[in-house]
Amino acid sequence: MKNLGETLKQARANKGVELRDVSDATKIRIDFLAKMEEGDFNFDLPEIYKRGFLRLYAAYLGLDTKAIMADYYASTGGRHSDKESQRAQNAKKQFLGELDEESTSSSPENRYDEEPNSDLPPDGISADDKSKYLKIGAIVACVIAAIILIVAAVSKLTSNPETPTIAQGLEIPECVITIKALTDTSYKLTPESNPNYTYHKGEVRAGDVKTFNVKEALIIQPLPGKIGDLHIERNGQHLDYARLIPHPAPKYRIAMPKQ
Known part of the structure; x- marks a missing residue:
């Protein structure tokens, strides 16, 4: 896969970024990125994550992800066996904490192969992170609403309804x-x-x-x-x-x- 690695490395050089920049944007470890640029995909990860990281890296560099994945499959001799898929499912349960794999709409392997709806989108934000941000936003909104209600209640209690105002017909003499x-x-x-x-x-x-x-x-x-x-x-x-x-x-x- 040397040619594939050189393609990644050259694209990164053309983009003018360092491996650290790529890692910060994609959340992929630098050592994994370096191995992919060397054409070495024998690092210790399930196959599903290797393909997912490769697709994410290619998308970040602006490369044709379909062409990159086709080169990868050609170099590895096609998709892996059902045994490898089962290992990927077990690994995902362990690392991502999925309790009921059967409730998902597609297998983990297909989820990484989907084009743009992957668990690792090009923006580098995972689905879990997005869910966390939505929860934080909802909490902040509830706090703001509570503050507004408290201020309105205090204002109503401290106001004096017997105090005349211009709106109530009080005339200021000329x-x-x-x-x-x-x-x-x-x-x-x-x-x-x-x-x-x-x-x-x-x-x-x-x-x-x-x-x-x-x-x-x-x-x-x-x-x-x-x-x-x-x-x-x-x-x-x-x-x-x-x-x-x-x-x-x-x-x-x-x-x-x-x-």
Whole structure:
């Protein structure tokens, strides 16, 4: 089988990978891979595993698996006897823990000969590993679902149904803000919750008065000017600018009256 081994070795060289890379991808021991590349298939494994490993290695290298297996069968004189098949069945029971071989849809020998549904697929993940990953995924999903239910239950217990909300019809009273320009100046007025919306932005003349009906705190910013150029009233009462909470830039916050 020297020619077969050389074919494997040359294909691996063309792929630019080492035996260690192949072993990591296919889960085949390096010494088995090396023997196959030498054309030596007399290593201590049942025949079914030799054929399975050869098929898996050929598929990983991108070779024609049917042609590779035909070369192998031609070199070994065809398929092995029923005695060899029975040895393979016994070995599989021992190594894979199969308790009822008769319940399988096909014999172990045929399972390795199937084209693409082998116990050792080209991706190198066995059926047992896939089953393990599915079980882990199901456990994780159950844990996440339990956490969501616990959070929902705690939220329901800690909520106060008697607390009024806007959605329950609570009306926030309007506040009347009046701003009078004492000199020619300019300013920008925005709601605190949405700085992209403006109630006013630009110049005003001395004596100009603007009134705003609002339900939330406002942010006023002189442009450039100073806050002392403006006379601010809240619900008809003069609001000294010194009592406003300053912001960087400079900006000032006009708070709503306490309820």
